[in-house]
Amino acid sequence: MATCLYGAGYVAAVEAQAAEIVDPRDFAAAEIAEVYRHFPHIGKVLPSVGYSPRQLQALKKTIDAAAADVVVSATPCDLAALIEINKPVVRASYEFAEMGKPLLSGLIEDFLKQKNLLSD
Numbered sequence: 001m002a003t004c005l006y007g008a009g010y011v012a013a014v015e016a017q018a019a020e021i022v023d024p025r026d027f028a029a030a031e032i033a034e035v036y037r038h039f040p041h042i043g044k045v046l047p048s049v050g051y052s053p054r055q056l057q058a059l060k061k062t063i064d065a066a067a068a069d070v071v072v073s074a075t076p077c078d079l080a081a082l083i084e085i086n087k088p089v090v091r092a093s094y095e096f097a098e099m100g101k102p103l104l105s106g107l108i109e110d111f112l113k114q115k116n117l118l119s120d
Helices: 008-015 030-038 053-065 104-114
Strands: 071-073 089-091
Touching: 008 071, 030 053
Parallel strands: 071 089
Antiparallel strands: none
């Protein structure tokens, strides 16, 4: 099974034939740079580290500094409603579908049973 090193925003940008995917690591605020250090496989995507005021400021700082014309956002929330950034934001949506075995739903159910959080 292949490891996915990118997300829906990256896929949407590629499918839309973006002229270039800007590497956000070059512009990362300290908090986000730390995420890249811990998870170097992330690659050319900007990880959302959370939605606390401090975390949103790290995203804003990184996005504002990036040499990009537009931001493709694939976070579940409306990023542009949470922070004001200096670039237009296009939202990418996606759906989850289970494929192959084991199914995620079965793994979650087994975990909940092991922790006595779900009855048989």
